[in-house]
Amino acid sequence: MAISDDSETKVEGAQAQGADAGGSADAGPGFARTDDSKTPRTERGRRTLRKLLDASATEFGEKGFHEASVSSITRRAGVALGTFYTYFDSKDALFRALVQDMSENVRTSARAAISQEMSALEIEQAALAAFLSFAREHKEVYRIIDEAEFVDPASYRAHYETIGERITQRLRAGAEAGEFRDDLGEVEAWAVMGINVFIGLRYAIWADGNDTGASDDIAAQVNRMLSEGIVKRSGPD
Amino acid sequence: MAISDDSETKVEGAQAQGADAGGSADAGPGFARTDDSKTPRTERGRRTLRKLLDASATEFGEKGFHEASVSSITRRAGVALGTFYTYFDSKDALFRALVQDMSENVRTSARAAISQEMSALEIEQAALAAFLSFAREHKEVYRIIDEAEFVDPASYRAHYETIGERITQRLRAGAEAGEFRDDLGEVEAWAVMGINVFIGLRYAIWADGNDTGASDDIAAQVNRMLSEGIVKRSGPD
DNA sequence: TTGAAAGTTGAACCGACTTTCAAGTTATCT
DNA sequence: AGATAACTTGAAAGTCGGTTCAACTTTCAA
Numbered sequence: 432m433a434i435s436d437d438s439e440t441k442v443e444g445a446q447a448q449g450a451d452a453g454g455s456a457d458a459g460p461g462f463a464r465t466d467d468s469k470t471p472r473t474e475r476g477r478r479t480l481r482k483l484l485d486a487s488a489t490e491f492g493e494k495g496f497h498e499a500s501v502s503s504i505t506r507r508a509g510v511a512l513g514t515f516y517t518y519f520d521s522k523d524a525l526f527r528a529l530v531q532d533m534s535e536n537v538r539t540s541a542r543a544a545i546s547q548e549m550s551a552l553e554i555e556q557a558a559l560a561a562f563l564s565f566a567r568e569h570k571e572v573y574r575i576i577d578e579a580e581f582v583d584p585a586s587y588r589a590h591y592e593t594i595g596e597r598i599t600q601r602l603r604a605g606a607e608a609g610e611f612r613d614d615l616g617e618v619e620a621w622a623v624m625g626i627n628v629f630i631g632l633r634y635a636i637w638a639d640g641n642d643t644g645a646s647d648d649i650a651a652q653v654n655r656m657l658s659e660g661i662v663k664r665s666g667p668d
Numbered sequence: 669m670a671i672s673d674d675s676e677t678k679v680e681g682a683q684a685q686g687a688d689a690g691g692s693a694d695a696g697p698g699f700a701r702t703d704d705s706k707t708p709r710t711e712r713g714r715r716t717l718r719k720l721l722d723a724s725a726t727e728f729g730e731k732g733f734h735e736a737s738v739s740s741i742t743r744r745a746g747v748a749l750g751t752f753y754t755y756f757d758s759k760d761a762l763f764r765a766l767v768q769d770m771s772e773n774v775r776t777s778a779r780a781a782i783s784q785e786m787s788a789l790e791i792e793q794a795a796l797a798a799f800l801s802f803a804r805e806h807k808e809v810y811r812i813i814d815e816a817e818f819v820d821p822a823s824y825r826a827h828y829e830t831i832g833e834r835i836t837q838r839l840r841a842g843a844e845a846g847e848f849r850d851d852l853g854e855v856e857a858w859a860v861m862g863i864n865v866f867i868g869l870r871y872a873i874w875a876d877g878n879d880t881g882a883s884d885d886i887a888a889q890v891n892r893m894l895s896e897g898i899v900k901r902s903g904p905d
Numbered sequence: 906t907t908g909a910a911a912g913t914t915g916a917a918c919c920g921a922c923t924t925t926c927a928a929g930t931t932a933t934c935t
Numbered sequence: 936a937g938a939t940a941a942c943t944t945g946a947a948a949g950t951c952g953g954t955t956c957a958a959c960t961t962t963c964a965a
Contacts, residue, residue, distance in 0.1 A: 472911060473962065479912080495818045497734050500952060511914040513955080522953065552899065580814055581732045588874065595870070602898070612900050618889050619898060621870045622863040629862025630855070633832070637825065652855050660897035661839070661856060662789065663849050709941060710932065716942080737922060748944040753924070 469518050480518050482508040487525055488533075492571025496526055496582050527586060530579045533572045534590040538597070540565040551605025556654040558601075559627050563646035566635035573636050595620050626653060706755050717755050719745040724762055725770075729808025733763055733819050764823060767816045770809045771827040775834070777802040788842025793891040795838075796864050800883035803872035810873050832857050863890060 471477045486508035490499045501522050505512050519525040544561030545554050566573055579587040598620040605611035634642055634649050708714045723745035727736045738759050742749050756762040781798030782791050803810055816824040835857035842848035871879055871886050 475962075476912065497818070501954085502952075512916095512953095513914055514912075516954070517912065574817075577814070577817055580811075581734070581818075591866075591869070605898075606900070610900060611898050612896075615898055617870075618867070618886060619893050621866050622890055622893060625862035625864070625866025625869075626859040627862070629828075629858050629865065632828070632862075633854075633858045649855060653859055656856050656859060656897070658897045658899045659849075660893070660895045661842075661848050661852055662895045663843075663847060712932070713942065738924085739922075749923095749946095750925080750944055751942080754942065759923070 469520070471518070476517075479508075479510060479514065482510065483515065483518060483525075484529070488529060488571050488575070491526065491529065491575050491578070495574065496522075496578050523582065526575075526579075527583045529575060530583050530586045530590075533569075533575055534586065534593075536569075537562070537565065537572065537576070537590075538594065541597075551601065551608055551610040552654060552658055554601060554605075555623065555657060556650045559630065559653060560646045560650035562627055563631055563635050563650060566631045567638070567646070570636055573631070591624065595624055598623050623657070626657075706757070708755070713754075716745075716747060716751060719747065720752065720755055720762075721766070725766060725808050725812070728763065728766065728812050728815070732811065733759075733815050760819065763812075763816075764820045766812060767820050767823045767827075770806075770812055771823065771830075773806075774799070774802065774809065774813070774827075775831065778834075788838070788845055788847040789891060789895055791838060791842075792860065792894060793887050796867065796890060797883045797887035799864055800868055800872050800887060803868045804875070804883070807873055810868070828861065832861055835860050860894070863894075 471480050483504065487499070487504045490504045490507055493499075494503075501515050502512050505515050515525075519528070541558045541561050544557045549557060576587070576590060579590070595617065599617055602611055602615040602620055602623075606613035606615060630649060630653055634644070635646075708717050720741065724736070724741045727741050727744055730736075731740075738752050739749050742752050752762075756765070778795045778798050781794045786794060813824070813827060816827070832854065836854055839848055839852040839857055839860075843850040843852060867886060867890055871881070872883075
């Protein structure tokens with residue numbers, strides 16, 4: 432149900448800190464945690480953290496950040512109120528951890544759908560189709576990331592800028608392969624991103640009964656627009 | 669500064685009611701107010717209402733709905749706390765009134781930029797350019813409508829569905845005029861809408877120093893993508 | 906077995922913010 | 936001018952939910 436079903440939630444604890452959008456490349460040895468006083472040491476602790484994470488993803492997805500309450504999250508997780516603060520510094524910190532985790536999951540799901548043998552156009556189509564499927568299955572993610580605009584603006588912006596850069600790279604690669612126009616850049620990348628997000632909103636999140644079409648069909652339709660444009664052409668096909 | 673500078677804010681009072689998304693066509697004679705007990709009767713009252721509206725637009729734009737407080741709004745407007753409730757039933761009601769007003773302003777600004785002599789493609793370009801200019805001038809609007817997803821979901825959805833319908837109509841008209849492909853529909857309309865919103869986010873709301881380009885240049889660049897697509901063509905232009 | 910560390914509990918604290926209201930002021934109409 | 940309606944005021948009521956903490960239980964290593 433929640434985030435951590437397939438893609439092993441990587442959220443570890445809650446490093447309280449806010450504004451940390453300065454993209455510093457501090458990968459280091461792989462475990463550069465700021466404050467691990469909140470990281471569980473035992474198996475029991477890890478299970479509890481997981482329960483809290485799952486419960487809060489659902490809770491935030493259903494109610495939004497402000498309507499969601501810590502007590503409701505702990506109730507849902509089946510633990511006492513105070514337990515929450517064993518693992519998170521605050522409600523905000525939890526939300527931030529969640530946003531970053533989900534942001535990564537979104538990117539991962541797109542990347543997983545892409546393989547190098549595909550043509551540049553096929554890659555765009557596969558990325559959209561994957562995104563649509565992902566959004567259908569994890570509607571909470573959509574809402575939580577959207578709400579980050581207000582709760583954690585830095586992450587929100589980082590999320591879209593990162594994806595924008597990825598798409599820019601794909602367009603460049605397509606140009607180098609001779610498939611795409613070679614004057615494509617950031618503007619076109621953001622346009623593609625906007626298409627994907629809004630198609631996702633309409634056909635994954637708000638899908639109504641009439642939208643019987645599978646993700647693949649819609650992705651194909653969008654792909655045609657992307658490749659041919661919307662202007663009528665006279666020539667044979 | 670605020671909403672009501674040029675386009676005469678039409679918000680009248682606050683009809684408290686929540687969930688009213690049933691799209692009933694109750695236009696009637698043009699003034700079907702539910703509760704005008706809050707409508708100002710005197711000039712002084714109208715001025716105070718206006719001050720509150722302007723102050724709240726700025727306040728919500730800067731802080732977002734939850735961080736904004738009624739007392740801060742009244743302070744900004746230069747009136748006493750209690751005065752707020754002479755004109756609005758609640759903080760929520762004010763927000764809803766604002767969202768609907770702004771949603772209308774967004775649509776109006778696009779419509780104003782369009783004239784019937786334009787070609788279908790020119791219309792799309794003009795609509796985007798107008799939207800970009802509008803967004804640059806009224807950044808609060810962007811944020812307030814975004815936050816409606818959480819504070820007033822029905823209006824949020826109505827906003828995008830209405831715009832989606834408008835764009836669909838434009839695409840149809842372009843097809844009938846023989847300029848656009850005639851298999852364009854809702855999917856393409858939402859794609860266009862997504863493009864516009866995200867280009868606006870990037871180049872109007874988040875515009876950085878390097879983005880010296882005017883709204884028109886970016887709109888032109890997007891327009892080219894819309895008309896030609898992103899695939900490289902071999903023929904002479 | 907035993908003691909220290911890790912984890913759990915929920916009542917109570919606390920600050921913040923929306924909303925109410927009764928008393929006062931200003932505008933309007935005759 | 937007098938009377939009524941419209942409007943303003945700000946203190947205080949009322950609510951709500953995040954966070955703390957000291958007592959208690961479980962786990963684990965020696």
